[in-house]
Amino acid sequence: MAITAENLGKHFGDVEAVKSLSFHIEHGELFGFIGPDGAGKTTLFRMLTTLMLPDTGSASVLGLDVVREYKNLRNRLGYMPGRFSLYQDLSVEENLRFFATIFNTTIEENYHLIRDIYIQIEPFKKRRAGQLSGGMKQKLALCCALIHKPDVLFLDEPTTGVDAVSRKEFWEMLKDLKAQGITIVVSTPYMDEASLCDRVALIQKGTILNINTPEAIVAEYGKPLFAVKSARMYELLGALRGFSFAHSVYPFGEFVHYTDSRAEAQPEEITAYLAGQGFTDAEAHSIKANIEDSFMALMESPSGQEIP
Amino acid sequence: METTTTIKPDERESVITTEQLTKRFAKFIAVDAISFSVKKGEIFGFLGANGAGKTTAMKMLTGLLSPSSGKASVAGFDVYKQAERIKQNIGYMSQRFSLYEDLTIAENIRFYGGVYGLSRTTIADKTGALLQRLQLEHARNALISSLPLGWKQKLAFSVSLLHEPAIIFLDEPTGGVDPITRRQFWELIYEAASEGVTVFVTTHYMDEAEYCDRVSIMVNGRIEALDSPRGLKERFHASTMDEVFVTLARPSA
CATH class of the missing domain: 3.30.70.100 (Alpha-Beta Plaits)
Structure with a gap:
């Protein structure tokens, strides 16, 4: 098992951002957490990537506990946060070299992993990251998350605010990475991206509404x-x-x-x-229902969004 | 057959007109001589890939950015000379620019009502009507920060209509919103349009393009296509707007 979570929970004040979630993700799976803003996706990802301590429960990634064994784990996972967090005033190349160096590797050593993505931004390698277009920033962030050859890759809303064509291209890149054996966990608010995952968890208000293959979820409608x-x-x-x-x-x-x-x-x-x-x-x-029909049916009712 | 007497869109007056509207930044042409018009009460979808020039075009139409050349009038006012009048006569809402998180619902309404120069009594009347319409009377004193995103967006939409603008500009209003709220939001849009408000909207959800009366698709600063969703699908032999968009936005793909 690549990832296991048991009763994993986190609250902020009165808000239960993640409510006691249990799930597992297999090695080599392309797994999607599908849900709107505020569903708890980012909090969940931060716990799984050792950046935030859970309040309840436990989780392990690649057999390593996210709390006790965070140091070892950090060397083996890649994380692309939802908000662009590379160094804006370093160039494309400098950012990539920086991330390679802090993981004790070189761009050359793992170039094969990022090659197909990096060649698209290589013409701009001297440009500062802050001056790249949205699509190019996203490609650079993916390269930086991959340069230490992680066994599992976490991508938090990589396609949010990205146009329909760029979204398709991004999913093509993920498919190629999956073919190289990397376990990929991705979150998205776009329901139509569910069909591109092996399995998905539909998530809303910190709770998993359903977890299965996209085909099985729609068949339950x-x-x-x-x-x-x-x-x-x-x-x-x-x-x-x-x-x-x-x-x-x-x-x-x-x-x-x-x-x-x-x-x-x-x-x-x-x-x-x-x-x-x-x-x-x-x-x-x-x-036949699609994922969005299923998601809406699972959201209890329109009053599921009432004011707390 | 239909017995309604609604006026067809093409018989209505234009509330947005542009002619060869252009914006250059140094050598880069962000918006390249676009010409189009939007009719009163129309829901106009303004689509394009990231970097196609949508934001720059919208800034010119909302009076925030002066064009390099070309003409445009919005709500009857000239974008060069009457930018302030434009701002008074339009509503604007985006996911990034919304309500004040640390004010209550009622305080936000009072604030925006004040900004748009409405009288105290008008604000009081409008607050009541708005809260009733959204079924939020019980939450009038709730802080915006305590509301789910979907409610914030619905509220921000209604607040941007407080001063009864002729046109409302919506910049990706439903990004990240859950699928049910996203649909409720579009029903608010329909309702506003049926009352004569012109809706100018951008979105990355291609199913939402289908809800528009007409859709324009910008590619590299130009408007490559402009028609009803049905017309566009016929012209590009596509079954969905998603296919139309992919065909146009990346001709090489």
Whole structure:
């Protein structure tokens, strides 16, 4: 097992940031913690990377206890924090050399690990890190986290605020690293990135809602789900919520996702109801849930976000 | 068939118009002669890859940055000569610029109402209506720092509409927000637009691009495409906006 956590918890004042989490991650896995801001992802990562002491429970990474054996562990893990934390006034090359040196290695020794990523920023190696674009900063941070050849890599929200194309490129890089045998633990608020992981934990308010392969999580979606469409989308939301069998109604790109409260339902029933409400153009078809549908179903209810 | 008498977008007046709007920083052209217009009550999605020039364009449209050349008017005011008037007539909200964490909900509303020159009675009326609409009456004296991110964002949105601006600029308003709150946020956007507010919004969530009436996609400082989500998907033979975006934003990929 690459990572094990038993009842791992952390609170700040009255806020329980991480609530007694237990999970394990296998060697060589690409594992995702998927959840919104405030879910506890960063606190969890800080505990697993030995940067913060847990209040309760324990965790080990690569068989090393995160509290007692932190010194050994730090040599074997790589961590890319959510906030850019390289030296802004050192150049690209200087940053990389610095991180190699503090881990008693050289850029040359582990160059093969970062080569594919580093060649993309090499033309700017004399530029100060603070003057790089967001995408280049991210690539440099990844190189710095990899230069000591870690066995496990923690990436805290590497794609937040990054455009859709750069996000795809970043996941390609992660796939290549996984192929080299590195265990990768990544957190993200983007639900669509779940399908790129071997297994995911859906996390919200310090609690794991579900942990499994993305395929297994969506297969557990319990209710009939339909994609519904009309030219008048905003009005369609209200109309569907007025349907007596409606369980949940959410806008979902060009469709509205409608969940029926019954065990079985037919799309024709929905379109017939909508036609009666003046939506003669409405179309509905049965669909399989995706991770975001599952996440929302697991979030108890919209009142799950009430004021504490 | 539809019996509503809503005016079609193209028959409505334009509230944002730009012509060859350009911004240069030394030799670098951040925004390269963009021309477009946005109609009253429209939800206009302003997309582009990181570094495409969106932020620079938005700064010019909100009166924060003077253009190098070209023309633009926002809410009827000229971006060169009437930047202050623009600021009075628009709302702005982003994840980075939001409410004051160590003030309460009511104090934030009073503060922003004051900044926009609303009278005490108006502020009091608006505070009540706003809290009722968001079902936050019980939390009026809660500190912003105690609220979940999703509530902060919904509140920040409503506060940015306090002075009844013609246009609201939203810069990645839903980043990091949970999926249910993200959708509730978009319903607030729909509601504002249905009341005639023009919504100018940036996002990295491609499903949210589908909620816009029209979407522009910026690439290297230019607007490479501008149409309804349906029109864009047809033109690029794509089934989702994500595909459209990938095709345009990295032609080489």
